[in-house]
């Protein structure tokens with residue numbers, strides 16, 4: 001499933017390539033592509049973050065946002081070579097101290113163990129990973145002794161709701177407990193249409209990990225959880241046609257802040 005997803009994401013990199021000029025302008029002007037809620041969780045990194053690691057970094061725009069927030073050095077990891085080419089071009093354009101690693105997140109190189117002062121991931125990452133326990137073990141081993149883990153992700157409940165023609169929420173037929181779903185093609189509000197027809201694209205496998213599965217995996221890996229928060233932030237603009245009075249009624253995203261195993265919270 002990861003091999004298929006890698007192929008699908010390499011195809012989807014076409015959409016990110018279209019955002020290149022915008023990304024250069026944003027990063028070179030000192031801006032950030034992160035949501036305000038993410039910036040609040042991450043905080044000002046100046047003088048307190050030698051290394052930020054971003055897992056599943058795509059084209060590097062969010063990774064380099066961490067540099068603009070004050071990280072001395074950023075490392076982005078992704079399994080799509082085409083995404084990383086884009087990240088390298090972006091780095092060259094803005095002159096950032098960044099390193100890009102091509103690997104499956106479950107096989108993050110051990111050379112990075114214990115080095116992340118900030119370990120950040122999310123915004124459509126976890127749903128592609130098919131082994132949550134192995135993923136949590138990676139989180140635990142990458143954190144430096146005083147490192148912080150920040151995740152901001154789509155809420156699994158989001159999969160249960162869609163917007164009807166009248167702008168109100170209706171239930172989808174998604175089975176919350178079913179596991180991975182195979183699909184071809186992308187949502188219009190997200191990646192949209194690619195030059196490759198939907199039928200010719202790679203099949204991809206995504207799943208909504210439940211909050212219980214995510215939290216339990218992190219706890220069992222030894223990550224010291226500080227907070228789990230549910231948000232009504234529409235993280236991928238997938239529900240733009242919901243009525244204003246329907247907005248804010250259901251959780252669309254969640255965040256987790258944690259610490260390295262065995263260290264007391266501040």
Ligand SMILES: C[S@@+](CC[C@H](N)C(=O)[O-])C[C@H]1O[C@@H](n2cnc3c(N)ncnc32)[C@H](O)[C@@H]1O
Nearest residue numbers: 009056058062078079080103104105123124128
């Ligand atoms: C939605 S993007 C990540 C969020 C990013 N902030 C964005 O919106 O651009 C998902 C990324 O995860 C990567 N990815 C998916 N599964 C992966 C895996 N098992 N190992 C490494 N990267 C993976 C994809 O290549 C893609 O770049």
